[in-house]
Amino acid sequence: MYTQGLDIPGGEPGAGNSAAKGKPQTTEPAELQADFDAKMAADRKIEPQDWMPEAYRKTLIRQISQHDHSEIVGMLPEGNWISRAPSLKRKAILLAKVQDEGGHGLYLSSAAETLNASRDDMIDALQTGKAKYFSIFNYSTPTWAAVGVIGWLVDGAAIMNQIPLCRCSYGPYARAMIRICKEESFHQRQGLELLLNMMQGTEAQRAMVQEAVNRWWRPVLMMFGPPDAESVHSSQAQAWGIKRISNDDLRQKFIDAAVQQAEVLGVGFPDPDLKWNAERGHHDFCAIDWDEFWNVVGGNGP
Ligand code: 3HC
Secondary structure (H helix, E strand, O other), rough: OOOOOOHHHHHHHOOOOOOHHHOOOOOOOHHHHHHHHHHHOOOOEOOOOOOHHHHHHHHHHHHHHHHHEEEEEEHHHHHOOOOOOOOOOHHHHHHHHHHHHHHHHHHHHHHOOOOOOOOHHHHHHHHHOOOOOHHHHHHOOOOOHHHHHHHHHHHHHHHHHHHHHHHHHHHHHHHHHHHHHHHHHHHHHHHHHHHHHHHHHOOHHHHHHHHHHHHHHHHHOOOOOOOOOOOHHHHHHHHHOOOOOHHHHHHHHHHHHHHHHHHHOOOOOOOOOOOEEEEOOEEEEEOOOOOHHHHHOOOOOO
């Protein structure tokens, strides 16, 4: 079971910045709402000092804090490999990457704090199971090739999801995402380069890469969240300009890009239905096991 409705307490957000712009400050709820709606319609950023509806603030705290937890939890499987990296160069790259993930967590905690969420409350929500982190980090990393696949596919999927968040309506989250995406692209490239090296190695190394791809491909597709029809938060998040592209559309964009990269790498994906559909202009792929997703989210992962 997953717990819905992450409700982290916090004070009231700012009552609007109209005074700062020389306009008389409004305090009437209807005027504040109208001001917020006008900013949304004009695609302007909402800043911490601006008035915002309580539900908008809570939605942002839920998403940003869960994103924060995912960055921090994501450090664990990779951190475990630092002492076992096969060369000094690989150790230095992995150290830098793991430190970056910690930094991403800090940018995101800071963004959530601008919404009056406290770090203690956010950590408490994680530890009591009210807040989630990305289900992907419950899958095991038994080989060095898995470290490369995390970079190539997990960070690749994360970038696909995070680029549109750079245009999120909440200023501090959008700005944090711009920095995070720059670092994520290094993470994705180092994973691809690591795997390219292994693919030029021995037969055993190539088999190790393929095994890691087989292990991670389906869980990676779940990273984009449930199908649009079952995504409880999507329509409101899209109306508020938090989410710019839907879960299913991002998943499709990712699959189309990954197929081309897999060809360069010389690996296959474990999906007999994966093929180009000229009519749709996209790749078809087989049904995703959403029972597995919810099981893993509910703490029953591998
Ligand atoms: N893992 C776990 N839970 C997930 C999930 C996933 N991959 N995808 C969705 N869910 C949860 C949602 O949190 C929500 O549960 P809640 O109500 O308890 O919060 C429920 O499933 C329903 O999903 P919705 O589609 O309705 O939820 P959203 O509108 O919030 O969309 C999302 C889900 C697309 C993941 C969105 O929250 C989002 O874009 N989040 C920011 C991106 C993020 O968190 N990235 C972390 C990447 S980790 C990383 O980068 C580390 C790497 O570099 C190693």
